[in-house]
């Protein structure tokens with residue numbers, strides 16, 4: 001092949017240099033011609049690089065630049081050095097040339113002897129530089145070489161990555177180091193021999209075995225982005241799978257979270273993995289948590305429902321926060337709808353209690369139909385109240401008497417069962433909890449306690465018959481109408497409050513002032529203060545004694561399970577049973593006890609008072625006409641039954657007729673004689689069931705009311721009790737607790 005002008009020039013220049021006996025370069029002509037022929041097929045940069053590494057940069061810099069200039073590939077200013085590799089142009093024809101070392105060549109990485117050894121070998125063997133045609137004709141772009149990091153190195157050669165990977169190439173970098181990455185940073189372990197390569201040694205072939213050692217993510221020798229596109233789908237899938245595995249492995253540590261709660265919470269002191277500081281921190285945390293828990297236990301949450309007249313407190317006994325009463329959220333009375341389920345919520349439920357107060361508006365509790373004519377208890381006389389008879393007057397006294405400061409709520413629930421509730425100064429005893437559950441007894445409502453038109457109770461629904469033996473230990477201790485040992489109930493926490501003071505004052509103010517005996521209507525006579533204080537004290541003593549004995553006071557329940565808002569006992573021949581609204585010899589609904597006899601003193605008082613009432617009735621217009629009953633007349637009556645009621649402050653009795661006595665007695669108009677002792681009551685009576693249409697009077701302690709004859713079937717009821725209205729003397733002498741004692745005598 002004919003040599004180009006540039007090649008001829010190069011050959012001559014090199015020979016001339018070698019012919020100089022002083023020159024460092026001593027090559028024989030054959031070697032020179034091999035060099036030239038390689039340069040001819042190499043790209044300018046490769047030719048330059050090649051010449052620099054064989055001949056030496058210093059020695060042939062000028063020759064190379066002139067050669068390239070003649071080749072037309074750049075003049076002296078275009079001379080390439082290792083520094084300029086980034087700007088390396090494509091070789092002519094897109095060919096890359098590279099130098100493949102002979103198999104027996106040992107390349108010492110980073111050794112400056114490289115060019116020399118090649119030179120020496122070349123000299124010794126007189127052979128051409130190692131150029132293979134195959135490599136020389138490798139297609140462009142198949143491999144590219146990025147600039148070496150060992151900038152400024154003299155010598156070096158173009159290599160393929162395949163060579164580099166095999167550890168055959170020389171990579172310029174720092175000198176050998178034996179620190180094993182203890183002094184310098186770690187590059188990596190050699191995958192060939194395991195040598196630890198440090199930064200001092202740098203990336204490149206391992207100094208020991210020659211295998212390529214690279215940093216993770218290295219772009220050394222252009223590895224970055226050099227990956228070949230997958231040849232086919234299978235390869236692509238395999239590569240993707242490999243990448244996924246590698247990524248999974250790489251991020252394994254981040255994914256794995258170890259929660260050592262044993263050492264976090266339970267084992268502090270003996271934990272070998274914790275430092276002293278960590279132990280201290282954990283101890284502090286534990287103490288803080290224990291403190292918060294102790295405070296939580298001490299906290300007592302009390303809901304005072306002024307509208308619903310109730311006090312309800314958290315029962316923490318079972319340790320469960322049973323918050324399943326969200327449907328019982330208290331609603332304020334909007335004044336129009338009275339819809340307790342409306343959006344007009346005023347009081348949030350106490351989340352800790354089972355018995356959240358339920359607001360019952362004029363329409364009654366949600367889902368319960370009540371008479372729409374029920375009287376709004378906030379207007380005048382309290383006729384429409386919700387609640388039950390209760391045993392809790394001390395706390396009511398405190399609340400009503402605005403002595404809230406007197407209530408000492410004890411910090412902790414002493415037992416898991418009941419709340420040892422508010423204690424009131426001076427009473428010494430705990431406040432009873434209300435055992436009743438019914439919220440529906442609307443006093444004076446037509447569907448009230450003594451429902452329908454008489455003492456005929458609702459037979460429908462569940463009946464709570466208590467037919468156990470009288471002395472059954474499950475029977476609660478009878479109610480004591482006098483202060484002293486107050487019997488406890490079953491630990492439920494709802495307490496029904498009496499009407500607010502405002503309500504009571506309004507009710508009182510609305511009542512007519514009656515100072516003397518009066519015929520209220522034909523057949524209804526009020527004997528004002530007829531019972532002397534001594535009589536009253538006697539009545540209290542007898543009732544207390546009978547009431548706490550067998551067949552004594554109990555809180556009756558209607559057939560539908562509702563409780564009456566009073567304590568009751570019957571005296572005489574029969575027991576009136578609210579579940580059936582009938583007279584029975586024994587109270588099957590409760591403890592099977594038979595009623596105690598009516599004390600003769602009582603019967604005597606009845607006879608005398610009735611006599612007085614009859615006289616008044618006659619004077620008022622009633623008179624006898626032969627055997628014919630005349631309007632206003634009150635017939636005689638020998639009491640065979642007495643119903644004794646004790647109303648606490650929230651007690652009441654709905655509008656009803658007394659019509660469970662014998663038909664003969666009723667037909668005759670046999671009068672009912674009623675004694676009132678203790679706190680005053682707002683008593684309603686009239687010819688209609690509608691309490692709004694009823695007359696209201698105050699029945700005070702000592703009053704006797706007689707209704708019979710033409711008024712035997714009047715509707716009547718107790719709207720409310722006026723607290724603290726009992727005569728002081730009576731209280732002092734009898735120790736009667738707050739509330740009202742009422743005895744109604746009738747003939748069966």
Ligand SMILES: O=C(O)CCC(=O)C(=O)O
Nearest residue numbers: 643645658674718742744
């Ligand atoms: O307590 C009252 O004044 C009335 C009692 C009553 O009506 C009854 O027991 O039937």
Ligand SMILES: [Fe+2]
Nearest residue numbers: 656657658716
């Ligand atoms: Fe009655």
